[in-house]
Amino acid sequence: MRKLALSTLALLVGVAGPLTARAAWAGYPERPVRIVVGFGPGSAADVAARIVADELSQTMRQRFFIENKPGAGSNTAAVGVAKGEADGYTLFLGSAANAISASVKGSSVDLKTDLKPIALLCSLPNILVVHSSVQATTVQELIALAKADPGKLNYGSAGAGTSLHLSMELFKNMAGIDIVHVPYTGSPQAMQDLIGGRLHMMFSPASTALPQIEAGYLRPLAWSSATRGRSLPDLPTVAQSGLPGFDTSIWFGLLAPLGTPDGIRDQLAEAIGQALNSEAVIKALRAQEMEPLQGGPAAFAVHIANETAKWADVAAKAGLATHGNR
Numbered sequence: 250m251r252k253l254a255l256s257t258l259a260l261l262v263g264v265a266g267p268l269t270a271r272a273a274w275a276g277y278p279e280r281p282v283r284i285v286v287g288f289g290p291g292s293a294a295d296v297a298a299r300i301v302a303d304e305l306s307q308t309m310r311q312r313f314f315i316e317n318k319p320g321a322g323s324n325t326a327a328v329g330v331a332k333g334e335a336d337g338y339t340l341f342l343g344s345a346a347n348a349i350s351a352s353v354k355g356s357s358v359d360l361k362t363d364l365k366p367i368a369l370l371c372s373l374p375n376i377l378v379v380h381s382s383v384q385a386t387t388v389q390e391l392i393a394l395a396k397a398d399p400g401k402l403n404y405g406s407a408g409a410g411t412s413l414h415l416s417m418e419l420f421k422n423m424a425g426i427d428i429v430h431v432p433y434t435g436s437p438q439a440m441q442d443l444i445g446g447r448l449h450m451m452f453s454p455a456s457t458a459l460p461q462i463e464a465g466y467l468r469p470l471a472w473s474s475a476t477r478g479r480s481l482p483d484l485p486t487v488a489q490s491g492l493p494g495f496d497t498s499i500w501f502g503l504l505a506p507l508g509t510p511d512g513i514r515d516q517l518a519e520a521i522g523q524a525l526n527s528e529a530v531i532k533a534l535r536a537q538e539m540e541p542l543q544g545g546p547a548a549f550a551v552h553i554a555n556e557t558a559k560w561a562d563v564a565a566k567a568g569l570a571t572h573g574n575r
Contacts, residue, residue, distance in 0.1 A: 392424045
């Protein structure tokens with residue numbers, strides 16, 4: 250009889266553990282949730298995060314707010330979240346910049362191993378834009394201009410090791426040209442100097458570039474993506490402009506510290522999936538030339554692995570020091 254009682258107690262203890270763990274996140278979220286963005290206000294990353302955060306605030310009945318922590322191509326923010334509390338109340342907006350930084354010397358966070366994927370959010374093409382003073386109206390004219398005077402032209406980026414930096418490095422490599430890199434802490438800062446004529450060109454997120462194109466400050470030469478964007482359907486892609494195979498787009502997704510309970514992750518992934526099917530969210534994203542992406546934890550993990558491998562190859566061809574296998 251005593252053995253039976255002990256067996257029953259052991260069984261209850263075994264059940265109680267998971268039940269207690271589940272109870273810890275059953276009422277999630279019970280307080281505001283912070284989404285850390287590694288780029289400044291007004292950046293494409295910031296805009297995408299705010300659109301999704303607003304919808305999550307409504308559907309999950311708790312405030313999701315953005316905290317901008319720009320620096321080191323989003324690596325500073327990634328480090329802070331990776332080392333933070335794994336309780337579901339601090340999330341990180343990962344991007345192509347982080348997949349790149351995993352392969353570039355100086356990065357200390359690898360999305361594949363140091364954070365837990367939750368869900369993909371959206372993708373966004375870049376536009377190759379030049380200041381109105383640059384005497385080029387096509388990609389081929391720009392290439393010819395750069396070859397005629399190597400090292401004279403410059404370009405801006407959202408920071409060393411970001412997708413905007415590596416996009417141009419890939420462009421340089423494929424076109425066989427020499428132009429000078431000027432890094433900034435975010436694309437809005439680079440855009441200000443491009444508008445002011447202190448830069449000649451850059452790959453800019455469409456959401457940042459389109460208002461300046463419409464105002465006449467900048468001239469668009471090509472989309473960076475495999476297909477043309479909705480906003481400028483007559484604008485060719487870089488691949489269509491003489492560099493076949495060129496395709497660089499930005500993507501965003503939410504991640505959490507490694508120890509975050511799977512129950513919280515799955516709850517967030519489900520809510521994000523619903524948000525990305527919302528007409529309001531789709532409309533808001535597409536107004537910024539962003540395309541919603543569907544992909545939960547497993548699909549996002551595969552996407553991260555593929556992107557990391559892709560950008561490691563680009564970084565190597567650009568002559569940047571890489572970690573190799575971590």
